[in-house]
Amino acid sequence: MHKNTRTLLTASIAAIVLVAGSFTWYHWHHQRAEAQAVAATAKAYTQAFAKRQYPTMAKQIDTGQLKGTGWHYTKKQLIARNQAVFDRVGASRIKISKLTTTPSAHNTYQLRFTATMKTKVGQLKALHYQAKIVKRNDTWRVRWTPALLFPQMAGKDTVQLTTTKAVRGQIYDRNGQLLAKNGTVLQAGLIPGKLGTGSTRTQNLQKIATAFNVKVSSLETLLNQAWVTADTFVPVKVVTAAPELTGVNYQTVGSRTYPLGAAAAQLIGYVGEATAAYLKKSPTLTAGSDVGKAGLEQTEDTKLRGVDGGAITIGHGDQTTTLLKTNPKNGQDLHLTIDAAKQQKAYTQLGNQAGTVVTMDPKTGALLTLASAPSYDPNKFVNGINQSDYDAYAKDQALPFVSRFTQRYAPGSTFKMLTAGIALANQTITANTTKTISGLKWQKDASWGSYQVTRTVNASSENMTAALVNSDNIWFAQAALQMGQAAYLKGLQPFFKATADLPLAMKPAQISNSGKLDRETLLADTAYGQGQLLLSPIEQAAMYSAIANGGTMQQPTLVQETTGKRISVLPAAAANTVKTALTHVVSDSAGTAHGLALAGHTIAAKTGTAELKKQQDTNGKTNGFLVAMDADHNTYLTVTLIENTGSDSVVTAMKPYLASLY
Known part of the structure; x- marks a missing residue:
């Protein structure tokens, strides 16, 4: 062959190979770009499906082909249909896996993916979806059919949800008496x-x-x-x-019923039908579900309510396909430490006065009563309270819905027992320390300006026991000043650091707004339970248990089989000395709690009247307190608060209740 001819042939072959290679590269690149576009459509569709964002999902659908045998939708109807079906079953936590797209014909791909989801009646597993992805006006779109609702669906098939309600757990007192009953x-x-x-x-x-x-x-x-x-x-x-x-x-x-009615309303609470807000918050709920709306019914709702069972079925005319069927899981019963008889008696003795009675077994922390008044009848709320009854409660300025046992108050003179215990512990005083005080008002020096500490008994000479019997503010203010801020705070902090693990909403106790006692007048006021002290009656019971227990503070419990922490906060000698002194508050004829005296029983007690006024020497509201404990066998410790009264009225109101504890 001629040399020029061979050269031309070689060049021609090279050109053919180049053209063929260019065509192959172009075809590969085109297929790759196409596959990526299809995959992007599939991903966008399934992500929107998983998030239940149906308008976004609809953007990936071929809306020009929303029809088939027995069905025909507009884009708007398609969105509404998806929303209705998945709302009905309570679909949530939808997870997508095994997402694939494979060519199946010209301008057509096969979409496959697996979905799992949680529903109102349980977990739906491994739903295997498939559909076509087609090219529509140079874009790739999912060809939607009813099988993209559930794979078993076609045409006019419907989705049905039936529920089998779980039995709500009941609430019992320590003796097996029902407090919340089915x-x-x-x-x-x-x-x-x-x-x-x-x-x-x-x-x-x-x-x-x-x-x-x-x-x-x-x-x-x-x-x-x-x-x-x-x-x-x-x-x-x-x-x-x-x-x-x-x-x-x-x-x-x-219906849920509450045998103690108003006597335990703030503690137990009540149930009611789940509103739209509840249904939105918890997809497992269905219309007609009862949920806790106050008290323990609310805080322990998940445990008490259990989990409803039921079935999700697809209706194909006269035939059905069951997607999921589950049995209900009944709620757990709640066994409380509360004693129903004592709770009723405590509430009765409050006599509808605004107040609370907290009773605790100081040895174990078991709360025996958490009574609050005024109150309301929880039975009226279960099946829908009428407007006039609700308005009467809502407009009651005495606030019957408030759980006063969890509200914070200045504890008044009951707090002097802790001041005494701390002062004994750090040797600021002894049981025999005597202070000579003149008059009913006192201030450290002129730097206090017009501010003075006042007392009600003009006793010239008092030891610690006499100061507790007379409830002498000046005596304890002087003891705190002698002790100093640092020593007093060091003694107080263990009482305030410990917190109870209770299913109740309660703010922590505070020594002062800042946590410090950086003014002499604030230090003095705190020593006798005023200043900026804030404690709930439950927290008071826990703190004062250290006096009952020989220096060990017992945290309270409300649910049986739970254990409250025990913390050593005072030397036993100091706590026992204070406890003995408190028995004189009852046994001595001049004692502020002498009215509690019961033949054959030794009671240790301390009264308190917390003043609520903005300026000294002016009139203001007062809250009366009483702390009482069994000094013989340590079987109870009770804290009573009655608002807008003095401690004398509290002693009178609570004597029958204390007598019932023996």
Whole structure:
């Protein structure tokens, strides 16, 4: 072959190879770009699906082909359909795995992915989805079908959710008496078609409103609900009697009941039907679910409520496919340390005065009573309280919904027992230390300006016991000043660092706003329970248990089988010396708690009257306190607060209660 011919042939072959290579590279690059675009569409779709962001998901769908055998949607309807189905089953925590896209035909890919999700009736596992991804106007879009709701669905198939309610755990006292009970109540309801018309209807509604103590306007609101028909039973309220009234019928319904009623309302609380806000917050709830709305019913709701069972089914006309079926897990019972009989007695003795009675076994920390008054009837709330009853509670300036046993107060003179214990412990005083004081007012020096410490008994010479018997503010103010801020704070801090592990919302106790006692007047005031001290009655009981227990502070418990921390905060000798002195507050005729004296029993006690006023020598509200403990066998320690009164009234009110503790 001629040399020029060979050269030309070689060049031609090279050109052919170059063109072929360019075509192969272009085809590979095109396929790669196409695959990446398809994968991006698949990822965007499944991410939106997992997050339940259906408008975003719809942007990845071929909205020009939203129809098939037995179904046809607009884009808006598609979004609503997804929202409705997954709302119905309570879909949450959707996780996507095994996402793949593979070519299946010209401009068509096969999308596959697996999804798991949590529902109202349990975990749905391994749902294997598949669909086509097609090219639509130079973009890749998912060809949607009902199988992308659930793989088992087609056409006009429907999704149904049925629930089997878990039995709510009950709440018991220490002796097995029910405090929150699953029972039945009698419910009154209207039958609209039997009320009559015109003036007859008006008269019947008025009679019903009077009989049930509700407003006619409230009855009309119930009757105007969208679901009401002529033969519908329209619930009005829970009743104890069933008077015969035209247009009224009665039925027995399951209901949570509270045997102690108002006597334990703030502690136990109540349940009610889950509102839209509850349903949104907890996807496992369904319409009609009961949830705790106050007290322990609320704080322990998850344990008490348990987990509903049920089934998710797909309806194919007369046939069904079960996606998931679970059995309910009943709630756990709650066994409290509370003694129902003591709780009722304590509440009764408060006599609807604003106050609280906290009773504790100081040896174990078991809380025996947590009574608060005034109160409310939790039974009225379970099936929907009527507006007039609710308004009466809500407008009550005595605040019946407040749990006074968790609220913080200045403890007044009851706190002197701790000041005495600390002063004995650091040897600022002895049991025999005597102070000579003149008059009912005292100040350290002129640097205090017009501020003075006052007392009610003009005793010229007192030792520690006499100062406790007379509740002498000046004596304890002087002891604290002699001790000094550093020593007093060092003694107080162990009492305030410890906290109880209780299922109750409660702010921590405070020594002062800053935690310091950096002014002499604040140091003096704190020594006798005023200043900026704030303690809840529960915290007081815990702190004062150190006097009952020979220097060991016992943290309280409310749930049986739990253990409260025990902390040594005072030397036994100091605590026992104070406890002995407190018995004189009851046994001595001049003692502020002498009215508690019970034949055959030795009671250690301390009263207190905390003043709530902005300026000295002016009138203001006072809170009366009483701390009492069994000095013979250490079986109880009780802290009582009654607002807007003095300690004398508290002693009078609580003597029958203390007598019942023996």
